[in-house]
Amino acid sequence: MGRVLVLGNAGLDLTLQMQRLPEKGETLLGDSAGSAPGGKGLNQAVAAARTGAQVIFHSAIGHDAQGAEIGAALALEGMTELKLHHVPYPSDFSLLMVLPDGENSIVSMGSCAAALTEETAEIFSAKANAADVVLLQGNLTQASTLAALASATTRGTTTLFNPAPLWWEVGPLLPLCDIVVTNRGEAKTITGLSEPTEAAAALCRLGASMAIITLGAGGCLTSDSDGTICHYPASQIRAIDTTGCGDTFCGVFAAVLAMGLGQVTAINLAQSAAALTAQRRGAFTALPSRDELAVLAARYKSLEK
Template structure:
């Protein structure tokens, strides 16, 4: 069984329930304010660890009370290796605005994540072996993400990129991606194609060996470099808050791949785990527990 190596951001999430998104120049009242550890890197690493994979997680935090809170939360997750690089900035944070139908919009600050250097990324990925999955997101700089992917590829590891948030050109990195995972909007932003099947195929033409596009209530679809497309139906639920669903999907998917259970099982398990997240509020606070994920894994192992 391989490990999941996650190099990504960690911060605090401030969540507000809002009736709608504010108009330009408008002050809008929200309610049910809540704060918790978060960040795509942190959430995905925690989801992978709770699935039962051995997880190596490196991230950057500030030298402040928020950084100490983040570190304490991560220390409780029992990861194989945890390294917190201290950056000369305030710890990163995100503002999550959640609409009544469970959909969300997010604004993030990422100075600490952006401070992770190319050298740090190369040293991190040099830990990977052929059985491992190296999981990255879009919070680091393009140069550091490229360095991590290139080193992981040279080591023979499986490379998995979830490029959100999109703040630099993803295209040059796709040839280094065994798997790229996006949602519908991100796929359109990268490829210019609004139809998900066409966008998934375009991601592969741009260099990814396999593309997965998550479709929320529509499940997800995959495309590979041979032109094969497949749709995976959703788990039928009543969504309350979709904030952490993508992170749950990516973390569980990477964990199941590293555990050697195959891509199809990984996708089905990841969708089942994301459905659990969608049925409660928050991101980190909505991640499935170890016990919940153990039940899911056991169910699919028995099929």
């Protein structure tokens, strides 16, 4: 069985429930404020670990109380290896504004994640072997992300890239990606194509071996380098808060691949896990538990037989 190696951000999520997003220059009152550990890298690593995979997670935090809080939460997750690089910046954080229909808008601060160097990224991916999955997001710099993907590729490792947030050009990195996962909006931004099937095919033409576009209540679709499109419907649920659904999907998907199950099982299990997240408030606080993921894994393993 392989491992999941996650190099990404770790921070705190500050959440506000909002009736609507503010207009330019407008101040609104939110309610049900809360905070919890977060960041795409952290959430995905935790989701992978709770699925049962061996997880190596490296990130960067500040020398502050927030960093200590993040480290204490991660220490409880039973990861195979956890390394938090201390850098001379305040620990990263995100402001999440959640609307009544469960949709969200997020603003993130990422100085710590951006401080992870190319050398650190190369050393990190050098831990990987052919049975492993290296999972990256868009929070690091383009140079460090490229270094990690290139180092993993030379080792025959499966590379899984979730490029959000989009703050630098993604296209040059896609030839180093075995699998790229985006939502509909991200795929449009990268490819310029609004139709998801066309955007998925374009991501493969840009170099990815496989593209997955998540569609919320519409499930997800995949495209491979041969142009084959597959659609995977999602369970019909009442979404409370979609924050963290993409992270749950990516972490669980990576874990299932590393555990040696097939891509179809990985996608179906990841979608079912994301549906659990959507029915709860928050991101880290809404991630499925180990017990919940064990039940899902047992169900899909039985279907494979």
